[in-house]
Amino acid sequence: MSRPPSERLPQLGDWRDHEQLRKMQDDQLRELLVWARQSPFYRKRFGDGAAPASRGDFEDLGLTSKQDLRDAYPFGMLAVPRGELATYHESSGTAGSPTPSYYTEADWTDLAERYARKWVSIEPDDVFLVRTPYALMITGHLAHAAARTRGATVVPGDNRSLAMPYSRVVRVLHDLGVSLTWSMPTETLLWAAAARAAGLVPNRDFSSLRALFVGGEPLSPARRARISEIWGVPVVEEYGSTETGSLAGECPEGHLHLWADRAVFEVFDPRTGALSASGAGQLVVTPLYRQAMPLLRYNLEDNVEVSLDPCPCGWQLPTVRVLGRSAFGHRVGPATITQARLEELVFGLPLEHGVMFWRARARADLLEIEIEVAAPHREAACAALTAAVKAACGDIPARVDGVPVGTLVPTEALTGVHDVVKPRSLFGPDEDWSKALLYY
Structure with a gap:
């Protein structure tokens, strides 16, 4: 059975240094390896010998790849009874084959807590615009769940829906007094252009706005500073994936920290095959509290630079610089x-x-x-x-x-309103019946 949602998960400040953090990881890693034995994929990988049971055994395991997940579609990675699943997701990758991912209700407790770790906190009186996909990817659902656990009012502004053009985003931001947003960095520039097209000034006419949460693409310091200048509020970065949920968040000093109390992180050098705790290479992740679909040494294939150097924030967590394709x-x-x-x-x-x-x-x-x-x-x-x-x-x-x-960005895309209608089959003599059954 899955662990109860009420079970306490590690919180910031529960450890004094990296050594104590590693011991916390080791304690949970043993339980994770037990969960992994329930997954058909890992049972096959472990073979007939003794299943891994410790950090040493874990470090002898090969990497789990995105292709492994695709080959196991849809439920070859499942480690709990099907009835215990809360949600099913697929990543936004373009490889042509689905990359499945699924979570229990208890898994979602961990997911929501990790996302909510923001130095600009999510509060009950916040109006939170979620402007990322709500479909099979986890991103919109993750922010929605985290905001609700903090009591905030969520505005589900899916950025893949014709019902939410940029003109409507601007209206919602302004009229509802949105205080927090979640989107890709590029979205915030599009909102600024749409606001100006509507005769509004971003850093003057949205007085309730207090922070922009962003993720999903590499963000240079210069673009981050420019977005903050345009809107007059902090830009708070987040890093994660559909397969893993939030992996890193920003501290008050502006550094992106890996949530190493909730996952084991390694850096893989594809040239040498070496794995290390820091340095430059591809990020390898082992979520420690993922029971529905344990992932052992999962290679995200994202290019990163990881450092164990101390940060003035005192969190005692590794810092990460996400390079992505920009490398x-x-x-x-x-x-x-x-x-x-x-x-x-x-x-x-x-x-x-x-x-x-x-x-x-x-x-x-x-x-x-x-x-x-x-x-x-x-x-x-x-x-x-x-x-x-x-x-x-x-x-x-x-x-x-x-x-x-x-x-480059047509004005019509910033100001237009799409004709989104429900499908119907009966039309009057002067109506365009070519729209029968269409949703747009």
Whole structure:
């Protein structure tokens, strides 16, 4: 049977140092390895020999891959009776095969607690706009559950629904007095553009807003600072996945900490096959309180840098820098250009230039960059970015073009209202019956 939801899980401050934290991990790891024996996938992997029972045995195990999860679809990883499941999910990956994930009610207690660990706390009088998918991915459900455990009012603003265009997001943010939001960083820039299109000023006309919770894509310091400038509130970062839930959150000092009291984290070097507690490589995760679907040494394949250096916040948890795909680059002349590198330069432009949207194409012989910028600032913004690229990347062939506002993000996308209707089959003589049975 699953553990009762009331069982106390580790809380920040329950340990004094990394040594004590490791002992806490070891105690729970033994129970996790017992749970894993109930999973068909791990029973097969363990074979006929003695099942792993300690940290030493655990560290002899191979990695669990995303392909392993796909091959076990739908319930080959299940370690509890089907009737104990609370939710079923699939990740947003584009590999073509489903990556299943499922949780019990007790698993959800752990999930919600981890997400709610924010230095800007979620309070009962908050109005919390959840602007991430509510479908098979966990992201929207996770924030929703965490906010409800703290008593906040949740506004379920799914970003994949035609019923929630940007014009409606702006209305909800303004009229409902939204105080906290959860979205990808790019979403917050789109809201700002939509607010301005509606005649509103982001850092003036949304007085209830007190923080923007963001995750789901790499966020450079420059873009983070720009979002905070535009809205006039802190930007609080979160890191996780559908397969694992929240893995890291931000401390009051602005560092992203891995929740090592709830999971074992390792860094995998794909070149050497070595695993370590810190350094650069791919993040490997073992959630310690996941009973429905135990994952042992699950390779998320996200590129990270993990450090065990002390943080002034005193949490005694590893810090992580999530690189994601931004760690990969393209050669232009003698230089390697990454998205993170360019993002720092674009959002390093002066705020008054108003640049929020850009795109770039890296060719072997030319770096092309387009920035969306109003005519009065176009020449200055292009000149400044050209100089910044040269200073940061050397004398590579580069061209920066300014395009009118509305080119990269059409104004219609920011101001339009979709015609979302329920399906019907009977129409009058002057109605368009081609819309029969359609939801849009």
